[in-house]
Amino acid sequence: MPLSSRSLLLTPLLLLLGCSPAPELSKIEGYAQGTTYQFSFELPSESTTELATIEKAVNEEFARLDLALSNYRDDSRIEQLNAQKTTDVLAADDELIMLIEQARKVYHASQGCYDLTVKPLFDLWGFKKDVFSPPTEEALAQTLTTIGMDKLETVDATHLRKQIPELRIDLSSIGQAYSVERMGKLLENFGVHNYMIEIGGELQVKGKKPGNQAWRIALEKPLPNERKLQKVVSFDSGESMGLIASGTYRHFFDSNGKRYSHILDARSGKPVEHNTVSVTVLHSNPTIAGTWATALTCLGSADGIKIANENHIAALFIDQQDEQLIETQSDAMNELKGISFAPK
Incomplete structure (x- = not known):
């Protein structure tokens, strides 16, 4: 399964460039991690680096990340680690340990709603093959015994231990x-x-476009079967900022008059039932933004806004009530400087 799938935890909201790049911008684009990517950036005037050299480095980094972290290929280092069904101490890359520890912080902050080990639940509900199959309570209870970040121990900077052999990351x-x-x-x-990096709708901006113009990003209205814009984000300060948006409104099953989201609460093992259809998180570190976007989408606005405030996370929640979209912003989002939101 490609990195971009988020293991069906969520589907990122479509993020579109608000303005066409100026001619002076260099561009690299293509397909990687099961999705498209687009980089727009300004090479320094004194640079002698060829665009082809940067493009080669980008492709090599995508290939390295794929081999290290992709769960869809059996030869990746993460899948080789998952295949070792043992409670012995296992060697792991320091890069993987770093990501696990970042996720662990959010796991605890979200009270277990967000969890890197939930994949068996998606398989159980039929989301892996996109065939909805609600499990029995007995099957659900059994599967819940095989997940849990509290069962994954970080021994040191390069070693892990699973407390249950079946645990998968x-x-x-x-x-x-x-x-x-x-x-x-x-x-x-x-x-x-000065750049804008976008991979599958997840992005980071820094600096400005030529002419001292702010990067402007359009957010999609979180409604199924529609492609309309909700608002535009303008990065006026030029400071580095990641923007990750997550939603429940693209992937779901309808069964017997009830809608089941692909987003599962790791605590119950069941699809979330709140009315939050999207969460947008802004953070200087895109990795942190992505982790929190997933967790807050799982929690929903009622619980998520409190946890976002406690952890100083800039988040925009959108809930759907009938045909109405209701926005709620965390304190940190309200306090952001140098970033402005405007209607479409």
């Missing part, structure tokens, strides 16, 4: 946002400080 909910972060660092290593 799925990085789909964090891997794509981490890829955005890595690509930003890659561009900066080439001396680029």
Whole structure:
């Protein structure tokens, strides 16, 4: 399963460039991690680096990330670790440990709603093959015994231990946002400080476009079977900022008059039933933004707004009540400087 799928925890909201890039911008685009990507950036005037050199480095980094973190390929290092069904201490890359520990912080903050080990639940509900199959309470209870980040121990910076041999780590909910972060660092290593990186709708911006113009990003209205714009985000300050948006409104099953979201609460093992249809998170670190976007979408606005406030996370919740979309912003979102939201 590609990193971009988020293991069906959510489908990222479509994020579109608000304005066409100016001619002076360089562009790299293509297909990776099961989705499309687009980088727009300004090479420094003194740079002698060829665009082809940067594009080669981008492709090599995508290939490295894929081999390290992708759950859809059996030869990736994460799947090799998952295949070791043992409670012995296992060697792991420090990069993987870092991502697990970031996820663990949000796991605890979300009171277990967000969990990197939930993949068996998606298989149980039929989401893996896109065939809805509600489990029995007995099957659900049994599957819940095989998941839980509290059963994954970090021994040190390069070693893990599973407390149950069957435990599997799925990085789909964090891997794509981490890829955005890595690509930003890659561009900066080439001396680029004005850029927009977008991978499958998850993005990071820094600096300005030529002419001192702010990067402007359009957010999609979170309604199924529609492609309309909700509002435009303008990054006026030029500071580095990741924007990750998550939603329940694209992937779901309707059965016997009831809608079942693909977003599962790891605590109950069941699809969430709240009215929150999307959550947008802004953070200087895209990986942190992506992790929190997933967790807050799982929690929903009623519980999520309190937890976002406690953890100083800038989040925009959108709930659907009948035909009405209701927005709620966390305190940190209200306090953001240098970023403005405007209607479409």
